[in-house]
């Protein structure tokens with residue numbers, strides 16, 4: 001049997017909303033036994049985590065029309081050491097926002113382009129309060145990513 005594939009979830013949360021989304025994403029992903037799901041706060045995640053993963057889920061609040069500083073810091077620290085080594089890495093994004101979220105999605109997309117990653121799911125933006133429906137969507141996203149990477153369909 002081949003080795004379990006690895007999904008890395010990297011997120012930041014300041015007041016807990018993106019944290020709730022991340023927990024739901026991980027819950028969904030861990031329904032898939034064939035994939036190992038590793039979850040890290042953005043400040044704790046680094047080059048080794050990134051180089052060891054087969055797919056990536058990125059979570060952030062939208063702050064000032066951008067991703068959180070913590071997620072940007074993760075990109076700043078990992079870009080050069082990973083440059084050219086993660087071409088076509090499947091990734092997707094989830095965002096908690098007050099009323100927008102599109103700025104964070106857009107700017108993560110620009111950075112992901114620089115790494116050469118491949119977006120494999122629609123960005124999930126959760127606006128205002130976190131509802132049960134939003135958590136279900138996060139679980140579905142996590143499960144879909146974990147299944148996709150296990151089945152090598154990306």
Ligand SMILES: Cc1cc2nc3c(=O)[nH]c(=O)nc-3n(C[C@H](O)[C@H](O)[C@H](O)COP(=O)(O)O)c2cc1C
Nearest residue numbers: 013014015016017018061063064065097098099100
């Ligand atoms: C400093 C700051 C800037 C923010 N800027 C935006 C913004 O540009 N667009 C938006 O939709 N929400 C904005 N918000 C709202 C947050 O995105 C929202 O409260 C989010 O749920 C916070 O996630 P967290 O609890 O994971 O930190 C901002 C919040 C803070 C604290």
